[in-house]
Every structure is written in C-alpha cells, then in structure tokens.
Amino acid sequence: xxxxxxxxxxxxxxxxxxxxxxxxxxxxxxxxxxxxxxxxxxxxxxxxxxxxxxxxxxxxxxxxxxxxxxxxxxxxxxxxxxxxxxxxxxxxxxxxxxxxxxxxxxxxxxxxxxxxxxxxxxxxxxxxxxxxxxxxxxxxxxxxxxxxxxxxxxxxxxxxxxxxxxxxxxxxxxxxxxxxxxxxxxxxxxxxxxxxxxxxxxxxxxxxxxxxxxxxxxxxxxxxxxxxxxxxxxxxxxxxxxxxxxxxxxxxxxxxxxxxxxxxxxxx
Amino acid sequence: xxxxxxxxxxxxxxxxxxxxxxxxxxxxxxxxxxxxxxxxxxxxxxxxxxxxxxxxxxxxxxxxxxxxxxxxxxxxxxxxxxxxxxxxxxxxxxxxxxxxxxxxxxxxxxxxxxxxxxxxxxxxxxxxxxxxxxxxxxxxxxxxxxxxxxxxxxxxxxxxxxxxxxxxxxxxxxxxxxxxxxxxxxxxxxxxxxxxxxxxxxxxxxxxxxxxxxxxxxxxxxxxxxxxxxxxxxxxxxxxxxxxxxxxxxxxxxxxxxx
Ligand SMILES: Nc1ncnc2c1ncn2[C@@H]1O[C@H](COP(=O)(O)OP(=O)(O)O)[C@@H](O)[C@H]1O
Ligand SMILES: [Mg+2]
Numbered sequence: 001x002x003x004x005x006x007x008x009x010x011x012x013x014x015x016x017x018x019x020x021x022x023x024x025x026x027x028x029x030x031x032x033x034x035x036x037x038x039x040x041x042x043x044x045x046x047x048x049x050x051x052x053x054x055x056x057x058x059x060x061x062x063x064x065x066x067x068x069x070x071x072x073x074x075x076x077x078x079x080x081x082x083x084x085x086x087x088x089x090x091x092x093x094x095x096x097x098x099x100x101x102x103x104x105x106x107x108x109x110x111x112x113x114x115x116x117x118x119x120x121x122x123x124x125x126x127x128x129x130x131x132x133x134x135x136x137x138x139x140x141x142x143x144x145x146x147x148x149x150x151x152x153x154x155x156x157x158x159x160x161x162x163x164x165x166x167x168x169x170x171x172x173x174x175x176x177x178x179x180x181x182x183x184x185x186x187x188x189x190x191x192x193x194x195x196x197x198x199x200x201x202x203x204x205x206x207x208x209x210x211x212x213x214x215x216x217x218x219x220x221x222x223x224x225x226x227x228x229x230x231x232x233x234x235x236x237x238x239x240x241x242x243x244x245x246x247x248x249x250x251x252x253x254x255x256x257x258x259x260x261x262x263x264x265x266x267x268x
Numbered sequence: 269x270x271x272x273x274x275x276x277x278x279x280x281x282x283x284x285x286x287x288x289x290x291x292x293x294x295x296x297x298x299x300x301x302x303x304x305x306x307x308x309x310x311x312x313x314x315x316x317x318x319x320x321x322x323x324x325x326x327x328x329x330x331x332x333x334x335x336x337x338x339x340x341x342x343x344x345x346x347x348x349x350x351x352x353x354x355x356x357x358x359x360x361x362x363x364x365x366x367x368x369x370x371x372x373x374x375x376x377x378x379x380x381x382x383x384x385x386x387x388x389x390x391x392x393x394x395x396x397x398x399x400x401x402x403x404x405x406x407x408x409x410x411x412x413x414x415x416x417x418x419x420x421x422x423x424x425x426x427x428x429x430x431x432x433x434x435x436x437x438x439x440x441x442x443x444x445x446x447x448x449x450x451x452x453x454x455x456x457x458x459x460x461x462x463x464x465x466x467x468x469x470x471x472x473x474x475x476x477x478x479x480x481x482x483x484x485x486x487x488x489x490x491x492x493x494x495x496x497x498x499x500x501x502x503x504x505x506x507x508x509x510x511x512x513x514x515x516x517x518x519x520x521x522x523x524x525x526x527x
Contacts (some may be wrong), residue, residue: 169354175324177368177420178349187367191358 056238063243074092078246081212082221087207088147089208093201095148098154103156104163105181121157125150126214138219146215147208154207155200157213162196163189180226198262205254209247269336270297271456272321272424277330279316290316292378292418292481294330298424298456303447305459305467305474307515313482314460318426321458322346334424344372347422351429353413355401361387361412362397368420383419390445407438418453425450425457431466443470443499464519468511469499476515478522484520 038058044050045057052060068074103110129146136142170188177188216225224243231239277294280287290313298304306314319325321332323339323346332339339346347368355364365383369375387397390411401409410430417425430446431439447470448456461467467474472495474488490511494502502508 088476167354169350169352170356172319172324172348173350173354174367176322176346177371178343179371182373187371188356191356194358 041222052234054237056241060238061242064242068242074246077223077227078250080140080220081216081225081247082250084143084212084215084223085147085205085208087144088212089151089201091144091205092151092208093155093197094146094205096200097157097159097197099152100159101185101190102162103160104185110160115155117157121153125153126211129214129218133215133219143212143215143220143223146218147211150211151200151204151207155204158200159193159197162193166192177198195262195266196260198265202262205258206251209251213247228250271300271302271335272298273331273333274321275333277317277320277327277332279313279320279325279327279329281316283392283492289481291320291327292483294482294484296484296487298458301454302473303450303457303459303471304376305461305471306477307464307467308477308482309475309479310462312461312477312479315428317482318348318428318458318460322348322426323425324348342433344368344374345423347417347420347425349413349417349425349427349430351519352433353401353409354510355409355412355416357401359400360397361392361399361401361404364401365397365416365419367416372420374420379419386415386418387412389449402472404494405438406434407442410442411445414449415448418449423456425455429460429462432461432463439454439466440500440503446470447499464512464515465503466499468494468508468515469502474491474515476518483526487524488515 041055042058044057045052067072103113126146128149132145132149133142136145166189170192171184174184174187212223213225213228215228216223220226224247227243228240231237231243274294274296277291278289279291280289287311294317296304306317308314316325320327321339322349323332323342334342334345355361356367359367365387366375366380369379369383384397387393392408392411392415396404398409401412404412410433414430421464427446431442434442443466459467459470468490472490474490475484477483478485479497488511491507493507494505494511497505
C-alpha cells in the first residue's frame, strides 16, 4: 500500500518535472527567435541587403533609445501617450457599461437605438478622427476621445448582451424578496457580468492604442504617435522603429496587467 | 376565512408564435399551518401557479388573497424557493442568507443573529458562513437556500421542486429536515413536485394537476396516520402504498381519458 503511494507520488513528480523541462525549451526557442530577428536585421542592414536608410538597424535604434532616454524626451512623449491611452480605455469601459445599463433599464430605448448601435459599431471609427478634432479642437481631449470612440460602442454591446444573459431565476429570487429594478441590477446583473466587463477591458487596451496613435498622427505635437509621424516626415526611420518597439512593449505590459487583474478578480 | 385563497385563476402566456394557456379555472384554499402539494407532470403549470401566488406574475384572470389581502400588497410575507439553490456565487454564505433582509431593509443585529442561528440548526456550522457557495455540496447549498428563504420570516413558504436536483439519499434527509423546520415554525407551505412519493410523505393535502391547460383534477387528503410521521417514516408506513396506488390510478385514468 505504502509502496504504491510512493510510486504514484514519484510518477507525479516526474510528470511535473517534465512539464517544467518542456516549458524551459519553449522559452529557449522563443528567445532564439527574438535574437535571430534582431541579428539578421542588424546583419542585413550592415551588409546593405536592405536599405539601411529605410529599415535602420537594431544598433542605431538602441543608440537613439539611449540618447532619447538621456535627454528625457522619450519619457515625456511616452508619458503623454500612456496617459491618453489609459484615460481612453478606462473612460470607454465605464461609459460603455453605463450605456449598457441604460439599455438594460429601458427595453424600449434599446429597441429604438438598436439600428444606430449596429451602424455605429460597423463603422470604421478612426475615420471619425478629423471630425472629432474639428469639433473638440486639437489637443489631449480629442486624442482621448479618439481612443474612447473606437471601443465604447462595442463595449456597450458586449456588456449589454451579458446583462441580458444573466439567468432570470436570479432575478426571480430577488423579486421574491421584493427587490426593485435597481436592486436587481446591483445585486445580480452587474456582478454576474463582471467577468465580461473585465474581458472587454482587455480588448479595449488594444483598441484604445489604435485610437490614440491615430489621433496623435492627426494633431499632436507630442507622444509616440507624433514621434512616428515626425520620423516619417524627416525621413528618420530609426525614430519610427524606436517608437514602434516602445509601443509594442508598453501595449504588451498593459495587456498583461489587465490579464493579471482578470485572473485575480475572477478567482474570487 | 382561509389563510390563502386562490380564486378562478386563468393564465395564458402570449408569445409571437403562440398563446399557451398554462392554467385554467384554478381555485383552492390553504389553511394556516397546512402543508399542501401541487402534484403534476412537467409542463402542467406548477411553476406558473407559484409565480402567480407570490405575485411575481400577474394572472390573466382571477385573484389571490393572503389573509384576505391581495398578494401584490403582501410583500415579504411569501418566501419562494426554487428548483436549484440559485445562491449568488460571488457572495459568501452569510451574504447570501442575509440578502432578503438586506433588500427589505430589515437587516439588524437581531435578524442577523436569527439567520445565523437558522444556519446552525440546519447543521451548517464550522465557519461555513464565510465560505463561497461553490465550496459546498449540493445538499448543503439547498439548505443554505432554505435558510435564505426562512430568514425574512415569511408566513407562506413556496417550494418549487426543491429536491429534484439532489441525489436520492440527500433528498430523503432534506425532506425530513424541511418538514421538521416547517412544523417547528408553524409555517404554511406549498410544495410543487412531480414525485408522488414525496407529495404523500410531506403533505397534509395534495392537489393533482392535469396538463394543457393545467386544472385541478382531484384533491387528496392524506390520512392522519401518515401526516403525524416524518417524511422518511411515512414512506415506510403500512398506509403509504395504498395512498400511492390511489393517486397512481387517478393519474393513469386521466391519461387514458386523454388518449
Ligand atoms: N414565459 C413563458 N412564455 C411562454 N410560455 C411559457 C412561459 N413559461 C411557461 N410557459 C409554458 O407554460 C406551461 C407551464 O409551464 P410551467 O409553469 O413552467 O410548468 P411546470 O412548472 O409544471 O413544469 C408550459 O407549457 C410552458 O411551456
Ligand atoms: Mg416548474
């Protein structure tokens, strides 16, 4: 009996060990691919297989990065874009949930507004950028608005759908206790939809980056989007690549943070 | 005057595709302290009936009076327990059982202590109140749901197939527990079930419903010898099989009429 137990434990340990080994191999290959990309980029740029003026090279990007960190201009631009993006996706998520709540509250209103939501959702929202800028003036507000508008409607639709899908028997339990519509919303509808709201947060991180960068393309004098457009205009593609890499890193970090938040909240 | 009077209830559900008459011409009375069952096949309108009695649903026709007052004006006098526990998964057991009190603004130290005492009486102690529903077994969860229903001290208790999602052994145990609790508090109760045995074991009176549309086909008085016993003992009493046979025959004869 005891012997058998030990054997099972041993097998389990072996299994866990093999999982770890496997994971290490995956990480190793991922690292190799990354190094390979940068390495071949550097080589082909130096050997002039690709035009170094257009495609720059990792070493040039790195040098520029160091310079920009030292003169503080990277931090300034990065701060601006980051603030706009975070503001954009938080406002969009809150606003989207509020719209969803209003739609849930009034079934008549939701029926009336349905075609408008569909049209607005189907529309490529970045196309509204110029209109927003004319309406709100060139500045932070219109860039944030650009980030908001791109995700607010889809958030509203997704969250509203999840509100409607809450098991009506939960509402029945509450109504049997004499709950008002507001109490039903607070006690059942909203908390039951938290997982959906968190997952829209995740989608909105990505979307609001699009909105904000496009907004910066159009107006701004600061930010990572501006750095890209500026680099493009003065033919400094090292600057463009630097901005792109910074955006990639930041967007990934933000996504991971929301992912972490999701895991924490859902576990409870 | 009876405790609960249900008078000439008709109910039709309207949808785009059809109009389904779920209940037709239902009249019944329930006395204070009585335990009655609505027995009938699935889809005969039992849940509809309970929804109407608890005024969650407005009947197409008819009235329901509780102590002489329309049920729509007797908020919180009726407790409703559903087929599954429907405990809120994100609330702790304590938050779940205090929900009714919170919603009706009756939550204070006294009512809270009472609710937690009830939980103990149901055999749920050792810090269960701080746990989440998913940490409990099906039978425990259904007991919590019962505590949640009883915590607001309803005068009338409605039980919609409360044991149908449980395994047989748990179901038998909970029948006894429920029966004891209801007797101890002197509550009036209406049980909905499609299980003949359960109806006999638990009730004083059984209304047999037929389907499409639901009507009361027959009423059975359960003999005193069975009523006095706990549900488990009633199932093993010598008078039990005869009552079972009688109800079984009525169900059969009704089915034959329909063919
Ligand atoms: N919301 C509804 N809309 C339309 N028809 C319904 C609705 N609820 C129940 N019904 C119909 O009414 C009949 C009775 O349903 P129900 O009261 O749930 O029966 P039971 O609880 O006895 O199984 C069924 O035929 C069912 O299809
Ligand atoms: Mg039912």
